[in-house]
Amino acid sequence: MxxxxxxxxxxxxxxxxxxxxxxxxxxxxxxxxxxxxxxxxxxxxxxxxxxxxxxxxxxxxxxTPREAIIRYCWSQPTIFAAIELGINLGLFKVLSKDDKPKTAAELAEATGAEPVFLSRVLKHLGAMGAIYEIGPDTYKPSNFAKTLTIQKYADGFPCMTDCINAAVLAFPQWLKKNGYQAPSDGKNTALKLGFNTDLHFFEFLATNPVYPVRFMNHMSAYHQGRPSWMDPGFYPVQERLSAGLDTSAPLLVDVGGSTGHDLKEFHRKHPEAQGKLILQDLPEVIENAKLVDSDGIEAMAHDFFKEQPIKGARAYYMHSVLHDWPDNKCKEILTNLAQAMKPGYSKVLINENVIPDMDADWQTTSLDFIMMSVFASKERTERQWHALVESAGLKIVKIFTAEKGVESLIECELA
Ligand SMILES: C[S@@+](CC[C@H](N)C(=O)[O-])C[C@H]1O[C@@H](n2cnc3c(N)ncnc32)[C@H](O)[C@@H]1O
Structure with missing residues (x-):
């Protein structure tokens, strides 16, 4: 249409x-x-x-509107490309090696890039504030540039190029072909047009071993420096999880928990908490988890669209999982958890954005746009969370929120 x-x-x-x-x-x-x-x-x-x-x-x-247009059309795609090529070249590592300013010629020699080409790229990085230009063809790293020498932060750029950006940019074309409504099938999104594939995002991710690693690194970097529900004053862990714990079943099952960073954080921040911590994800992700005994975590491969094998846990926890899936698939995931829960005891803890009616944060709306165009899914409003949770025989007990733009903790129990 x-x-x-x-x-x-x-x-x-x-x-x-x-x-x-x-x-x-x-x-x-x-x-x-x-x-x-x-x-x-x-x-x-x-x-x-x-x-x-x-x-x-x-x-x-x-x-001015003209300046805004040039910013959107020129500076945003070009600075992205300049940063990504800088990462590939090792430019930020060479620039951040010590405190001495470096000339374009020195940087070209150290990275092996052609000097005139590199000096043009450096000028753009300087003009956009990514590095500091302190004299003609002479630069110092900003803290941003130094941060790009850390793998998990740098990986965001190739991750977006490998698996996301072309799809987001193809979304207007997808909408023209499909009528102006959000995609509802994870295998028919702008990913199809942008990357010429019939795969779902997670299947596409599995087509190259480097993609999941970069994706997980990008996810982990995104979560840094923001309040976590495990911190004091956010979610009362002792009162709502540890109190009345029956240690014959696990304390926390992290469903779709990636390589276990959230459970490791929980173990570190709440060493006093009794009860097992179980990590679940797809087999290829669990293989990369590299857990050691001191992490206090048991890992198991589990597909969350199948029956949940761990029964009666204190809490089934999901972080940035449901936002990957449309409502019908989320209902399946939640129903599998509801069937494993012990009435009056087990909880589901959903760590996700709750989009407010007004004044939504730009990071959250950007993510919602990505979820819509690439995954046929969404960041949800409070009303949408209630409807989704209730469709699986659960109810929201309370939503704990630390601040704008940070994922809330949505506590649910059997209805
Ligand atoms: C957006 S990531 C979130 C990971 C982690 N919870 C976090 O917050 O960093 C979604 C996770 O769901 C996992 N996943 C996707 N499909 C799955 C399935 N069918 N069963 C279990 N895990 C799955 C992915 O491998 C990935 O680790």
Whole structure:
């Protein structure tokens, strides 16, 4: 079904394209920035994020529509490519080797790149603030550039190129062909067009051994530096999990838990907690888990679309799992858990975004767009979470939320 864009609209005064988006907002935003700047301390993470959001708003209102268009169309794809090629070349490692500034010629010699080519790339990285240009053809690394020398952070770039970006960019074309509605079948998404495949994302990921590794690294990097439900003041672990524990069944089963980073974190942060920690994921992921005894975790291959073999656990935990699947598949996953649960005792803990009715965080809406275009799934609103959980014979007891843009912990039990 094709929908033609042939709406008649009143002509727009073209001069707006080259004037600030909303200059009237500037004085108020500058006042806010001054106020929020005073409240900023070195460790005040929430204050820093609020100030950054206000600074971003200032930049959006000051920028002209023409500048915004060039930013979206030119700077975003090109800086992405410049960073990815820099990672491939080892550029950020050479630049961050010591505190001495480095010239383009030195960097070219150390990386083996052609000097004139590299000096053009360095200029763009400098112009975009990814590295610091401190003199003609002379650079220092920013903390961002230094972070790109750490594998799990760098892997986000090739991961997006290998498996996601082409699909996201093909989404407008997919929508033209399929009518303007979100995909509902995980095998018929923009992945099909972007990567010329009939596979589901996770099958596509398994076609090259490097893809899952990069994907897991990117997931793990994404979770860094954000409040975790295991931290004090978020979810009361002792009161709601450990109290009344029956140690004849496991404490936590991490369903789709990847290589076990969340359970390792739990073991580290709650060494006092009794009860087994069980990691479940697909066989190829479990093989890469490399757990040691001191992690306190038992790993088992398990497909969450099959019957849950661990019965009566205190909690079945899922982190960023349900957002990968459309409602009908999530219902199957949740129903398999519900059938294994002990009434009045077992819980399901869902660690996911809960999209608010207004003022959603840009990281969460970006992720929702990826989930929609690549996975035929979604980040869910509170109402959607209630409906989904209830469709599997469960009910939400409470949603624990630390702050905007951070995954909540949704505690559920049998209805
Ligand atoms: C987005 S990742 C989240 C991983 C981890 N919970 C985290 O938050 O980092 C989704 C996980 O679901 C796993 N998965 C996909 N299909 C599965 C299935 N049928 N059974 C079990 N795990 C599956 C993937 O291998 C992956 O580890």
């Amino acid at each position: 094709a929908i033609e864009n042939n709406h008649n609209v009143a002509p727009v005064d073209e001069t707006i394209a080259v004037k600030a988006n909303d200059i009237d907002q500037v004085p108020h935003l500058l006042e806010e920035i001054a106020k929020q700047g005073k409240a900023l301390t070195q460790d005040g993470a929430q204050n820093r994020r609020r100030l950054l959001e206000t600074v971003r708003s200032l930049s959006y209102v000051l920028e």
